[in-house]
Amino acid sequence: MDATSPGAPGGDADAAPESLRSKLWAAVGQSKAIRTKEMQESCAFYDCVRKDARKLRPEVVVDVCGGHGALALLFLAHGQAQQATIIDPQRPASHATLREAWSSFVTGPISYDQRPLQQALPEVLKGNSKRMLVVACHACQHLAREIIDHCMAHNTAFAVCPCCPKDHQGHLQAAAKSLEVEFPAAMILAEMGRLTAQHCACALRSFDAKVSPHNRVIFGRPGAGPQEASGEAEEKLRRAYARAHHPGxxxxxxxxxxxxxxxxxxxxxxxxxxxxxxxxxxxxxxxxxxxxxxxxxxxxxxxxxxxxxxxxxxxxxxxxxxxxxxxxxxxxxxxxxxxxxxxxxxxxxxxxxxxxxxxxxxxxxxxxxxxxxxxxxxxxxxxxxxxxxxxxxxxxxxxxxxxxxxxxxxxxxxxxxxxxxxxxxxxxxxxxxxxxxxxxxx
Incomplete structure (x- = not known):
């Protein structure tokens, strides 16, 4: 493996788990569980959302269209979640190989749901009362919309990287061309606007385009609209006043x-x-x-x-x-x-x-x-x-x-x-x- 590749050891990984990331890369290289590009994409996705995930403190990470499940396993290995659920109709053999290679680094229960997304994701979100984060590293435009809609319906945070944008009517594509904006970026902005209108606090995260041209990640927290933002500001002000009123x-x-x-x-x-x-x-x-x-x-x-x-x-x-x-x-x-x-x-x-x-x-x-x-x-x-x-x-x-x-x-x-x-x-x-x-x- 190329240690200088984006997402490889020596990149912008966690400072404390630097040796952990190196060991994860070494284990992948020895077992040949997944390709270097797949590992790079999983690491890049994790690194660009880890700060948001740390603030959220999820107990369960749900990896939709996860395939080999490297992204979910990274969250467990770095201590960002206690258990993981991977949803994908096709369970590749590389998943078992990767789990075996990382068995000494990954703790906590891991489940693999091979039902279709439309059936599995709503039941997983509905049947679990723990704090969850839904992640999707490669979700086609229509799948990304479905994943986000399910998360909005169950008030669950998500980090989704849409790919292969499609505009069947062609209106957004024509508008993007008229404004001289690239079409994928216009689709991302349109989706973020739709989420904001539904009182979802969303942010755009990105990683190195050399890893993947589909490098934009939408991180959203449903129900965290203007009212919650106002509440957070009020709480910060309350804490500031409490410090100012420390007894003397x-x-x-x-x-x-x-x-x-x-x-x-x-x-x-x-x-x-x-x-x-x-x-x-x-x-x-x-x-x-x-x-x-x-x-x-x-x-x-x-x-x-x-x-x-x-x-x-x-x-x-x-x-x-x-x-x-x-x-x-x-x-x-x-x-x-x-x-x-x-x-x-x-x-x-x-x-x-x-x-x-x-x-x-x-x-x-x-x-x-x-x-x-x-x-x-x-x-x-x-x-x-x-x-x-x-x-x-x-x-x-x-x-x-x-x-x-x-x-x-x-x-x-x-x-x-x-x-x-x-x-x-x-x-x-x-x-x-x-x-x-x-x-x-x-």
Missing amino acids: SADGRAAGLWSSAEAVATAAAGIDAGPEELKQKEQAVRELLSPVTGQDIWERLEVRESPRRHFRARTVVAVGAPNTANLSPEESGGLFRFVPTSSGYQLQSTIPTETLLPQIAAALPALAQLLSSFSEFLAPRCVKLHGTLGTSQLLCCVWKRCILFLVHCLHARLSKLTWSLQKSYCSWKAWQQLHVSKDGHA
């Missing part, structure tokens, strides 16, 4: 002290702020920022380089308050993200203060002044600084060459903030003493 132990009296730009300005000017409130604010900021400003900062912070894919579109998440003076008193700060624009980065809100821990919300303005100043230094390649904010986790992303700048800036900004608060307090105290002196003199 900071002083509750500091909650919401600085929740808007107006409150920050008020605190800086010392207007309508008594000495106790100013002391509370200063102490709250000191306590919240102490984990990332102390002498043992490198013991508290873990610095590691993050993969580029974690920073798609150069979007960088930070915690802070909006850098604008146009906020109304009702609006507040929160979690923000820097989004790239034509001229730099734009700060956008994602989660408001009300959903955050009180001790985090109390320090948002100070953190905003620190983090918003880093926007011009941000770059596609970033590092993550993991630390704690009070008793809660703090994560801020900055460019790797600005780490030392960040440390010095934290010290400088905190000192400046403390000095500003002290100045405001002294001004208020002097104003109070002046009025007391005037009243006493009078």
